[in-house]
Amino acid sequence: MARRVALLQSCPIVGDIGGNAEMILQMTKIAKKQGASLAVSTELIISGYPPRDLLLQDDFVVACNDKSLSLDCEIPVLIGSPVPPLDERSLPGNGVIRAGESPREVTRKQLLPTYDVFDEARYFEADERPGIARTIGGLNLGVTICEDAWQHCGATPNDYDSDPISQIVEWGRQGVSLDATVNLSASPYHSDKVNIRLQVARSAAKSLGHPFLLANQVGGNDDLLFDGRSIVAWPNGQAILAPGWSEGVLIVDLDEINSCTWIGEGELQILDVNQESEVPDDDLLDAIVIGLADYCKKSGISSIVLGLSGGIDSALAACVAASAVGAENVTGISMPSRHSSQHSIDDARSTAHNLGINFEIIPIEELHKTAETSLDEILSVGHPVAAENLQARLRGMIVMAFANANGAMAIATGNKSELGQGYCTLYGDMAGGYAPLGDLYKMEVYALAKAFNNRFGKDVVNNSTLTKPPSAELAPDQKDEDSLPPYPILDDILRLHIEEGLDATGITNRGYDLVTVNEVLTRLASNEHKRWQMPPAPRVSKRAFGQGWRQPLAARHDWRNFLSE
């Protein structure tokens, strides 16, 4: 008889225990129908990942645990679930429960990532050994949870004291016979992640000498994205990869790679020994759309409003919004001021028209004039940035008025380059419940706009928007390059510092001018107070502002001053 295991690549909703349980039951039915004798879910599927401080509520943990243990599924399922502390003075575990016949706890996670976007030492007690699920659907399985498998090939930023994969290998040497090892994952996306994850799976399979099956969560949860792409790797280096960004059931035939099937949208990738996965060019586009779409779906938001300036950022944000909630549920508002050029209105209208979203024009000139009169004493002296910000804040107010009146969510249209430099207005263009482009450098914004045009098969974002010099249009003839280095340079300097951790010296060694580099890094450091108040942005880079970026605020002293004392 074929040895068939189903991996449930799913999109749970954090906190929705009942809904997540129902989803598991539905997917398990599909799995059974396809001949699987057991199913493997993702990490913490019953609570959704990451449950964050819900885990501090004892009764939440108990409810998850009870629901998992009592799940009436047609074939056995390994369910990722918070499990209660082992004693009164301990934390809960990040566990795996065997549901269906002879329900019981199988194991708890050993390696608790506490870096970057991860906080698991805050919530969980670490276990000391991996689990084994014996005679489950006729198989014997090693059971690990996400990070547990990452130490083995050195893919963690720092070493843990133990290596659960090696522990299972050692058990094998001692005579424990396993058909496969499974891994319940909630492994977040970033643009370079899939091949690292593939390496983790292949390394484990090779050492274990049997197939390694990794079921990964899919979908967006606030700032975290999960791309799915569940993996099965065989000891010889062959592997299969489920599609990214869609839910489905991966039916794994342990003995015959060509008999594996994917029940869901998209195609299974079969990878030869050492073959890497080719991520589609427009993968980032899917990531950004899913982030916003899931944020809306999970928060009960059905419509979106944004300011359409005629610039590239708001044009792309409109494309993302239309893809996320449907063009008919998106409203773009053009809010020209005396500093807006005619092309700004024309380009905004063009984007709206091409996308088929609702379009409104609300000029701000009257409001702007009245505000200048009311604030004459304030604005006539002092820093000119006050007058510039006034326009951005009037626009923020209008967008928010539309949002509040209609129960829509405003989105902020800023990108990572701007946010990193503070080249944006708090409560102005930074206003909104979500910032879909908040982790995209400016040049990525351009690339993604072109990718959208490709996908739509027409120039939704017109040539004028794509080619004119970026401008905030808050003062006469203003250009971004008056205040910032050209974006290709700015992006690269930011990326070298944020993603690669280089300091000013390291960056100048890559060929950039020291004065420019210092200016960029100083603006980055001194604008953290703005980022503290930015809306959540989907994380697509190795390091995003927000959960994965914890700078001190009242500490804007450049500590390197010390070095040059």
Added chain:
Amino acid sequence: MARRVALLQSCPIVGDIGGNAEMILQMTKIAKKQGASLAVSTELIISGYPPRDLLLQDDFVVACNDKSLSLDCEIPVLIGSPVPPLDERSLPGNGVIRAGESPREVTRKQLLPTYDVFDEARYFEADERPGIARTIGGLNLGVTICEDAWQHCGATPNDYDSDPISQIVEWGRQGVSLDATVNLSASPYHSDKVNIRLQVARSAAKSLGHPFLLANQVGGNDDLLFDGRSIVAWPNGQAILAPGWSEGVLIVDLDEINSCTWIGEGELQILDVNQESEVPDDDLLDAIVIGLADYCKKSGISSIVLGLSGGIDSALAACVAASAVGAENVTGISMPSRHSSQHSIDDARSTAHNLGINFEIIPIEELHKTAETSLDEILSVGHPVAAENLQARLRGMIVMAFANANGAMAIATGNKSELGQGYCTLYGDMAGGYAPLGDLYKMEVYALAKAFNNRFGKDVVNNSTLTKPPSAELAPDQKDEDSLPPYPILDDILRLHIEEGLDATGITNRGYDLVTVNEVLTRLASNEHKRWQMPPAPRVSKRAFGQGWRQPLAARHDWRNFLSE
């Protein structure tokens, strides 16, 4: 010869390695002059606490370590400093360096708190034993770092695997003779903290059989406050306590409690066996003022602007601001609308006049009318909250215009009760760089306003402000109680849930109506998206929004729905 140790109760600036080193040198001079043979600093004094993601920069850690090792101090000092990882695949340590004669690393922190506001497992590798500093200034000392001493009496939320105090006790049994054990702390404030800290010190001294000396950081760093109150406890239960909220040097005579002295402002408290510390009634007032004052000082902000509505929150915020940066550096702006009553303007003027801050009146009627005209189509249909928020956002815009023009910082005036219920306007009254009252329940705001009046010896906050029913004045005859339970009830429900962790059942068991409780908890859960964008607020309660409160956003499903399926 007297055995004299100096504890440096200091206020380092995060990232300012050179400045912090200079501060240590100055304090050490005082210590020497007072006859101390060595000095003990606070945790991570050289980097400031908490350095957060600065610790991810390798060269920052190296710079701290090098600076500490090379410090040319007149008597030996134990310096809290980040120390480099022990190997390439490890994290740095939270260490203690002996500076002065024979400089070297003494120990690294064993217990790394990773709960509430603490993130230390993110940054540090845990050590396995406490340190000993031998023949330092003629003494032999056990050396521990903050949390290291908290396991011993069970004052941590969960148990660690080891107890550094017991380890030192065991060394004593094995013949290691110590004069005292010291503890370098950065132990944050909350309103019930000091007597817990005292209990930690007494418990350690009793078990150790020698004096236990705890040097604590003082001052504000963003949302974290440190109250100082360094402690020395003797094995018999006697203790001394340095003053709260001020820097200074505590000269400890290990053999004679009455010879201990405090060089700085305020008075040393000498506590008899089992005597608790009495925290002054207006302690919370000092906490809030220090939080704002240090945020400004450390960020280079010298002036503050806020909206003065005539209500209690902005009146108290004005008192705090005037105390923090000086009345002459504070501007209060009254921004009456058609819904503002005359007493609102009068009361705002009264507060400003009594405090001696600058006062401006900028009516918003013209702007409001223009905005209504511009937004007629939007406001004439849809939810009335849009029109209400418009007024709050116009005011936020005006305050921010003043701030931007004058290089001042706007402060948000909201309190914890409002923020917890979402009874506030994003980008309106929530605008500002800091929210001094953000962790105070509404009834605490009243109490603190009275405490200010007591301190000033006159009714700075007038009787009308203190006694009129709270109103947002965004609609005709609007009262907070139209939308919220009376504040004494609301505050208590929020406190029982947030501080004590009770669920709806637990709260109704305390005598509250289930419908009210459910409404309050639902509003709390469903407004997390606003709190994600709130400015930092000084943490004075056991659990504050912000760093110590990590709710999921797109997860506003009340998971308890599951229980009532």
